[in-house]
Amino acid sequence: xxxxxxxxxxxxxxxxxxxxxxxxxxxxxxxxxxxxxxxxxxxxxxxxxxxxxxxxxxxxxxxxxxxxxxxxxxxxxxxxxxxxxxxxxxxxxxxxxxxxxxxxxxxxxxxxxxxxxxxxxxxxxxxxxxxxxxxxxxxxx
Amino acid sequence: xxxxxxxxxxxxxxxxxxxxxxxxxxxxxxxxxxxxxxxxxxxxxxxxxxxxxxxxxxxxxxxxxxxxxxxxxxxxxxxxxxxxxxxxxxxxxxxxxxxxxxxxxxxxxxxxxxxxxxxxxxxxxxxxxxxxxxxxxxxxxxxxxxxxxxxxxxxxxxxxxxxxxxxxxxxxxxxxxxxxxxxxxxxxxxxxxxxxxxxxxxxxxxxxxxxxxxxxxxxxxxxxxxxxxxxxxxxxxxxxxxxxxxxxxxxxxxxxxxxxxxxxxxxxxxxxxxxxxxxxxxxxxxxxxxxxxxxxxxxxxxxxxxxxxxxxxxxxxxxxxxxxxxxxxxxxxxxxxxxxxxxxxxxxxxxxxxxxxxxxxxxxxxxxxxxxxxxxxxxxxxxxxxxxxxxxxxxxxxxxxxxxxxxxxxxxxxxxxxxxxxxxxxxxxxxxxxxxxxxxxxxxxxxxxxxxxxxxxx
Amino acid sequence: xxxxxxxxxxxxxxxxxxxxxxxxxxxxxxxxxxxxxxxxxxxxxxxxxxxxxxxxxxxxxxxxxxxxxxxxxxxxxxxxxxxxxxxxxxxxxxxxxxxxxxxxxxxxxxxxxxxxxxxxxxxxxxxxxxxxxxxxxxxxxxxxxxxxxxxxxxxxxxxxxxxxxxxxxxxxxxxxxxxxxxxxxxxxxxxxxxxxx
Numbered sequence: 014x015x016x017x018x019x020x021x022x023x024x025x026x027x028x029x030x031x032x033x034x035x036x037x038x039x040x041x042x043x044x045x046x047x048x049x050x051x052x053x054x055x056x057x058x059x060x061x062x063x064x065x066x067x068x069x070x071x072x073x074x075x076x077x078x079x080x081x082x083x084x085x086x087x088x089x090x091x092x093x094x095x096x097x098x099x100x101x102x103x104x105x106x107x108x109x110x111x112x113x114x115x116x117x118x119x120x121x122x123x124x125x126x127x128x129x130x131x132x133x134x135x136x137x138x139x140x141x142x143x144x145x146x147x148x149x150x151x152x153x154x
Numbered sequence: 155x156x157x158x159x160x161x162x163x164x165x166x167x168x169x170x171x172x173x174x175x176x177x178x179x180x181x182x183x184x185x186x187x188x189x190x191x192x193x194x195x196x197x198x199x200x201x202x203x204x205x206x207x208x209x210x211x212x213x214x215x216x217x218x219x220x221x222x223x224x225x226x227x228x229x230x231x232x233x234x235x236x237x238x239x240x241x242x243x244x245x246x247x248x249x250x251x252x253x254x255x256x257x258x259x260x261x262x263x264x265x266x267x268x269x270x271x272x273x274x275x276x277x278x279x280x281x282x283x284x285x286x287x288x289x290x291x292x293x294x295x296x297x298x299x300x301x302x303x304x305x306x307x308x309x310x311x312x313x314x315x316x317x318x319x320x321x322x323x324x325x326x327x328x329x330x331x332x333x334x335x336x337x338x339x340x341x342x343x344x345x346x347x348x349x350x351x352x353x354x355x356x357x358x359x360x361x362x363x364x365x366x367x368x369x370x371x372x373x374x375x376x377x378x379x380x381x382x383x384x385x386x387x388x389x390x391x392x393x394x395x396x397x398x399x400x401x402x403x404x405x406x407x408x409x410x411x412x413x414x415x416x417x418x419x420x421x422x423x424x425x426x427x428x429x430x431x432x433x434x435x436x437x438x439x440x441x442x443x444x445x446x447x448x449x450x451x452x453x454x455x456x457x458x459x460x461x462x463x464x465x466x467x468x469x470x471x472x473x474x475x476x477x478x479x480x481x482x483x484x485x486x487x488x489x490x491x492x493x494x495x496x497x498x499x500x501x502x503x504x505x506x507x508x509x510x511x512x513x514x515x516x517x518x519x520x521x522x523x524x525x526x527x528x529x530x531x532x533x534x535x536x537x538x539x540x541x542x543x544x545x546x547x548x549x550x551x552x553x554x555x556x557x558x559x560x561x562x563x564x565x566x567x568x569x570x571x572x573x574x575x576x577x578x579x580x581x582x583x584x585x586x587x588x589x590x591x592x593x594x595x596x597x598x599x600x601x602x603x604x605x606x607x608x609x610x611x612x
Numbered sequence: 613x614x615x616x617x618x619x620x621x622x623x624x625x626x627x628x629x630x631x632x633x634x635x636x637x638x639x640x641x642x643x644x645x646x647x648x649x650x651x652x653x654x655x656x657x658x659x660x661x662x663x664x665x666x667x668x669x670x671x672x673x674x675x676x677x678x679x680x681x682x683x684x685x686x687x688x689x690x691x692x693x694x695x696x697x698x699x700x701x702x703x704x705x706x707x708x709x710x711x712x713x714x715x716x717x718x719x720x721x722x723x724x725x726x727x728x729x730x731x732x733x734x735x736x737x738x739x740x741x742x743x744x745x746x747x748x749x750x751x752x753x754x755x756x757x758x759x760x761x762x763x764x765x766x767x768x769x770x771x772x773x774x775x776x777x778x779x780x781x782x783x784x785x786x787x788x789x790x791x792x793x794x795x796x797x798x799x800x801x802x803x804x805x806x807x808x809x
Binding site: 018019020023024026027030031034035037038041042044045046048049052053054055058063066067069070071072073074075076077079080081082083084085086087088089090111113114115116117118119120121123139140143144145146148149150151152153154 | 187188190191192195196199200201202204205264265268273277279280281282285316338340341342343344346347382385386387389390392393396397400401403404407408409410411412413414416417419483484486487488489491492561562563567568569570571574
C-alpha cells in the first residue's frame, strides 16, 4: 500500500491533535492551580497589597516597567524592587518624580497619598516574595 | 468581485491602513523617547505613546482580519454575506469606539479614564495590551459576536470549504479567548497565567489559523493550484501550530511563580513552534512554483512569499532563539523580547493582512490588478518596510545582548538605567531605520493613488 | 518480462510509508517531542544521579513490565489485524483490533492504579525532577494510549461494518502505524525511567 495523503486524514489530525493538546493544557493548568499555594505568596496578599495592585494597574505602571519580566522595557524591573531598594526609597522616589533631568527618561508624578504609597509598597513586597524560580539573575532585574 | 456584499471589506481595509499609519507615528515617538527621554513629556509620556502604539496595532490587524473574512467567506461559501448592513454597522461602531479609546488614552490621565469608564465595576484596565476601558472591551465582544454571527450564518447556508471553516474556527477562537481579558484576579500569578490565555493563545494559537486560511485563499487565487492540495497542507500546518503552540504556552510560565515543570514542558513544545511557520514558507514557495497561471497581480505574490519568510524569521527563528528556559532566564524581559515581538508581528500578521489587501483591493476597485507602475511602487514599499524591519530587529537584538551582558551576566552587574545609556547607539540606529520603515509605509499608501492601465496576465 | 513479476505478489507497488502521509506528520512530531524529552531526562539524570536513583526505587517495576508485555502483545494483534484486512477478512480484522484494545484497556487500568498510588502518597510533578519526568511523561504517554484506543475503536467499527477491503484499507494501516508508535515510545520509556540506574 503506498501512502496517500488525503485532506480528510489531515483534517482529522488537526481536530484530534487540537482537542488532545487542549485537554493536556487544561490538565496541566489544573495541576498548576493546585500547586500555586506553595509558590505564589498568597499568604501575603493582604487587602493593602490588593489595593496596591489596583494602583499599579490604574496608573499603568506596566506601560514603562516590567513586573516579573513582563511589560515595557523603558524603565527598571519592579518585581524585585522591594529587595533592591526597600520601602522608604520606593516611596521617596515616586514622590519626587519627575526628575526633570534634561534628556533622561521621565516618570510622571501620580500624586499618590501616603496611604496609596504604602499600599503600592505592600504590593511590591508581596510580589518580591513570589517564588519565581530564582529569576531575575541578580538584584538589578 | 463575485458577490456584491464583498464590497464591505473595503472600508475595513482602508481603516486598517489608516490605523497602521497611526501606529507607526507613535512608534517613532517612542523610539525617540528611548534616546531623548523627555521628548513630549509630560504631554505624551512613554506609557501613553506605547498603549496607543500597541492598541492601534491590534485594532488595525483586527480590522484587517475582519475585512479579509468579509471578502473571503462569501467567495468561499459561494453566496452573498448574510448581512452586509450589519457588517457596515459594526465597522462604524468599532472605528468610533477605537478612536474614542485612543483619544481617551491621549487626553485623559489613565487613572481618571478608569474612574470615568466604570473600572470600579469590574477592574480590567492596566494590563499590557489590555489597557482598554471596560466599555471598549465590551464593545469588542459585541462587534466580534456580530461578525461571527454574520459569517457563521453565511457559511451555514453556503459551501463549506476547509478555508472558510479554518478561518471561522480561528475567529471564534479569537473571540472566546478574548473573554479571558475580563478575568483579572488579585493573585498576581493567576493574573499573569490567564493573561497569556488571551495573548499567547491568540498570536501563537488561533491567529495562526486565521493567517493560514488567508494565505491559502490568496495562494489558490494567484497560483491556480488545485484546492485539494492547498487545503490538505493548510490542515497539516495548523495542526502543527496547535500541537506545538498549546503546550508551548508554557514558555511564558518559567519565571512568574508557576511550577517549575513548565520550564521543561514549555521548552520542548515551544521549540517546535517554528515548524508550522517553516511549513508555511515551503507552502508559499512551492505553490507559487507549481502555479498554473501567471496572475497579473505580481505584487500580491510578493507579499505572500514575504509573509512566509518574515513570519518564519521573526516568529520562528527569533522566537526559537529565546524560547528555551536556560536561555530565557537571561533574556526574559529584555530588548531581545522587543526584537522578536516586532519582527514576529510584522512578518506574520501585518504581512498577511497586507497580502490580502494587495490581492483584494484592486478587485474591490474594479480590476484584476493594478497598473505595472502602481505595482512597482507597491513592491518598493514591501522591500523598504521589510528590510527596515530586519534591521530594526538586528539593532534591538544587539541592544539586548549588550544589555543582558551588562545587567545580568557581568561580574559587576550594571543597573537598568546605566545599561540603557550604554546601548543608546543601537536605539538611534533603530530610530533612523524606523524612519525608513515609515517611508515605506507612506510609499505603500501612495501606491493606491497611482493610475495607469491595468496589468494583464503575461 | 517485467520487473514487477519478479517481486513477491504482495508487493506489486513500491513500498512507502503505510497508511496516510498525514498521520506520519503527526507521528514525526510526537517522536520529536518524546525524543527530546528522553534526552532531557538523560541530561537531568546525569546532573542528579543520586536523587533519580533514590526516587526510582519507589516505582513499581512489575507493573511496568506487565504493561510492556501488554503493549507489545497488543501491537502483535494489530499486525494480525492489518494482515487480515489485506486478505479482505474485515470481521477478523475487527476482531484482532478489539483484542488489541482489550490489552490496551488493561494497560490503562494498571497505569491508573499505579498513578493513584503515587498521588495518594502525595507525589506530584512538583515533588522533584525525577517525578516530574515520571508523572509528566507517564501521563503524556497515557493520553496517547487513550487516543490510540479511540483510533483503533473507530477503525474496528468501520471494519466490522465492511468499510474496508483488500484493495482499500489505508485507514487500518494509518491507525496501526499510530498504535505502533505509542508502543515504541513505551518500549523506550519503560527501561529509561523504570529500570536504568
